[in-house]
Amino acid sequence: xxxxxAQVENAVPLWRRIGWLTLGEGxxxxxxxxxxxxxxxxxxxxxxxxxxxxxxxxxxxxTIGSLNLEHSILFFLPQLSQHQxxxxxxxxxxxxxxxxxxxxxxxxxxxxxxxxxxxxxxxxCLACAVACExxxxxxxxxxIARGEERHASMWGSGHALVQFLALMIPxxxxxxxxxxxxxxxxxxxxxxxxxxxxxxxxxxxxHVHTPGLLKRQIYFCAPLGVALxxxxxxxxxDKWLVAWHEPMKVGIYSIxxxxxxxxxxxxxxxxxxxxxxxxxxxxxxxxxxxxxxWWNQARMMSLVVVPLTVGLVVIxxxxxxxxxxxxxxxxxxxxxxxxxxxxxxxxxxxxVLRAAGRSVEIVYSSLILLGSNLVFxxxxxxxxxxxxxxxxxxxxxxxxxxWILSRLKKVFDVSMRHVFPWSAxxxxxxxxxxxxxxxxxxxxxSDSTGLRLIIKLMVMGGMAASVGLINQRDRKxxxxxxxxxxxxxxx
Numbered sequence: 001x002x003x004x005x006a007q008v009e010n011a012v013p014l015w016r017r018i019g020w021l022t023l024g025e026g027x028x029x030x031x032x033x034x035x036x037x038x039x040x041x042x043x044x045x046x047x048x049x050x051x052x053x054x055x056x057x058x059x060x061x062x063t064i065g066s067l068n069l070e071h072s073i074l075f076f077l078p079q080l081s082q083h084q085x086x087x088x089x090x091x092x093x094x095x096x097x098x099x100x101x102x103x104x105x106x107x108x109x110x111x112x113x114x115x116x117x118x119x120x121x122x123x124x125c126l127a128c129a130v131a132c133e134x135x136x137x138x139x140x141x142x143x144i145a146r147g148e149e150r151h152a153s154m155w156g157s158g159h160a161l162v163q164f165l166a167l168m169i170p171x172x173x174x175x176x177x178x179x180x181x182x183x184x185x186x187x188x189x190x191x192x193x194x195x196x197x198x199x200x201x202x203x204x205x206x207h208v209h210t211p212g213l214l215k216r217q218i219y220f221c222a223p224l225g226v227a228l229x230x231x232x233x234x235x236x237x238d239k240w241l242v243a244w245h246e247p248m249k250v251g252i253y254s255i256x257x258x259x260x261x262x263x264x265x266x267x268x269x270x271x272x273x274x275x276x277x278x279x280x281x282x283x284x285x286x287x288x289x290x291x292x293x294w295w296n297q298a299r300m301m302s303l304v305v306v307p308l309t310v311g312l313v314v315i316x317x318x319x320x321x322x323x324x325x326x327x328x329x330x331x332x333x334x335x336x337x338x339x340x341x342x343x344x345x346x347x348x349x350x351x352v353l354r355a356a357g358r359s360v361e362i363v364y365s366s367l368i369l370l371g372s373n374l375v376f377x378x379x380x381x382x383x384x385x386x387x388x389x390x391x392x393x394x395x396x397x398x399x400x401x402x403w404i405l406s407r408l409k410k411v412f413d414v415s416m417r418h419v420f421p422w423s424a425x426x427x428x429x430x431x432x433x434x435x436x437x438x439x440x441x442x443x444x445x446s447d448s449t450g451l452r453l454i455i456k457l458m459v460m461g462g463m464a465a466s467v468g469l470i471n472q473r474d475r476k477x478x479x480x481x482x483x484x485x486x487x488x489x490x491x
Contacts, residue, residue, distance in 0.1 A: 024140075024153030028160040029261040035167050036258060039180075040324050042171050045251055050118040050177040052254035053243050054126055056236045057107060057117070058184070061130040063232040065103040066137050068225030069095060072217050073141035084213070089142065089203050091214060093135050100134035103127075116243055118177055125181035132188030136195040142202055155198075163187045223359045227350075230366035235259070237370065238377050238389055245381055253386050255324065256334035257393075260312060263342040266305055270297050270347060278355035291412040291419075294352055299421035301346040302428050309342035310432035311460045314439050318453040330386070337390040343429060344401045349408065356411045365404050372396035435463035 040048060069092050076088055104127030110116070111123030136159075143152035166187035170179030242253045274297050281290035313336045320332050350362045373396035380392030409419045439459035443452040 020149040020153040024156035025265075027153075027157040029265070031160040031164040033261065035164055036255070037323055038168060039171060040251070040255060040328065043176075045327055046248075047177040047180075048251035048254075049248060050122065051180055052251045053239065054117050054122060054177075054181065056239045056254070057110075058126050058130060060232050060236050061103040061107060061126075062133055062137075064229045065099045065130060065134050066096065066225075066228075067099055068221040068228055069217070070137045070141050071224060072221050073138060073145060076213075076217065076220075086203055088213060088217070089138065089199075092138050092217070093199070096135040096137065097131075100131035103134070104131040116247075121178055122181040125185040128185040129188035132185075132192040136191050139195055139198065142199075146202070159187075159191055162190060223363050227362045227366040230363070230370045234366070234370045234373050237374055238393055241374075241377055241381055241389065242386070246385070249386060252328060252331050253334065253389070255328055256331040256386060256390065257338050258335065260339070260342075263305060263309060263312075263339075263345060266308075267301060267345050267348045270301050275351050275355060278352060282356050287412060290352075290355070291414060294347065294408075294412075295421055298347040299424040302421060302425040305346045306343055306425065306428040307432050307460070307464060309339060310429075310436050311463075312339050312342075314436045314460065315453055315456050318449050318456070321449045322453070334386045334390040337387065337394060340394055341397045344397060346425065349404045352408055352411060358407070358411065361407050365400055365407070368403055369396060369400035372399045432463060435459060 039051060043051065073089070073092065080088060107117075107127040107130065108120075108123055111120055117123045117126065139155055140152045143149070143155060163184070166183035167180055170176075170183045173179065175182075238257060239250060239254055243250045274293050277293050278290045281287070281293070316336050316339070317332050320328060320335070324331070349365075353359065353361050373393055376392035376396045376399075377389050378392070380388030380390070380395075382388070384391070405416065405419055409416050412419060439456040442459060443455040446452045446455065
């Protein structure tokens with residue numbers, strides 16, 4: 001398989017392979033956004049409470065249950081012979097089947113002891129969906145390893161479409177939470193059946209026992225697996241706190257704590273774009289060069305992500321009024337506060353630590369974020385309800401941000417003052433906030449939701465032009481800043 005991979009990679013342009021994968025991911029994320037909006041629009045609040053909590057459990061179970069095993073496929077395949085490759089793939093699928101069965105059993109046991117998911121029937125459907133989906137997560141990396149990015153995109157897009165229909169058809173037919181749970185289980189069975197056929201066609205032939213392969217695979221997957229588990233728990237622990245403290249407000253908070261995909265995708269895409277350069281520079285002991293590459297990427301993202309974040313905060317009242325019913329008005333302020341977390345997501349910090357060979361610190365940062373989110377979120381929920389909970393989440397992310405910057409300071413051997421492009425970031429925050437205040441003032445006199453939204457978008461568009469002028473100014477001063485950074489790193 002490794003020979004075939006090399007030949008295909010030489011034949012297919014890189015931009016085309018990236019394009020197919022981006023398309024598949026984009027379809028999946030768009031489906032998630034549309035599903036959330038339509039479920040809120042058409043479900044009764046009581047049914048949405050159950051489904052929102054159930055979907056969060058489903059997401060956590062699939063993420064943790066995967067054990068990060070699918071990420072090991074691309075790492076190990078180029079090192080193995082054809083028979084060893086078959087062994088690795090069958091071994092991975094069998095582990096995921098076992099993990100799926102365990103995760104499904106845990107969901108059923110949790111429902112039996114707490115009854116948080118409404119009925120046992122809903123819990124059984126979620127358990128079946130998780131158990132069916134987990135073995136199939138290896139299909140996308142298998143396609144990528146074979147140089148078939150178009151098939152990988154079609155696989156991801158097809159699953160997203162089937163799951164979207166499985167959620168929407170019961171919703172539109174008025175079958176409620178139980179019908180949606182059945183639909184989710186049906187989509188899982190269909191995905192597993194399709195996977196079984198495709199996997200047998202892609203992975204055929206003999207497979208031989210390879211001593212030590214399982215141990216190597218688990219050691220490789222463990223650190224990132226723990227980080228992914230902590231990350232998905234961080235995104236769900238606040239919803240579970242609400243379910244425990246104010247169970248009737250789970251649906252409202254799920255909308256308030258909804259993460260807008262573009263604010264997460266942009267930093268990750270930026271980190272992926274510079275990952276190879278940083279790995280090469282760290283390997284060649286060019287630490288100052290790696291810092292310069294990351295610093296420039298963070299500066300560029302500050303001029304894009306910060307205005308988008310503030311812009312979403314500004315137009316949130318109009319968006320909620322247009323997209324959701326009046327019963328979800330109380331979600332607006334928590335959503336605005338939660339969105340402010342995006343102010344620090346101007347770059348992918350984990351890419352630096354992985355490039356520098358410090359993957360363990362990614363685990364530490366994930367655990368710090370999870371712990372602080374649990375502590376501050378609980379305190380905020382007790383003091384000020386949903387608003388306090390979201391404020392606690394923002395504080396938790398701030399603590400984790402400062403900690404990770406302190407790690408990067410040591411990686412790049414620079415001071416806290418020079419590790420991050422503070423000037424560009426603070427300028428972008430200041431201009432965005434002033435523009436937000438102007439947009440709010442100019443639009444508050446209108447009674448039309450659509451007109452207020454148009455006014456705010458026009459003002460924020462003018463802000464984007466202003467940020468462009470800042471970018472042009474920074475480009476002129478960039479050579480001097482680079483020299484300063486290099487001088488400090490050498491010192």
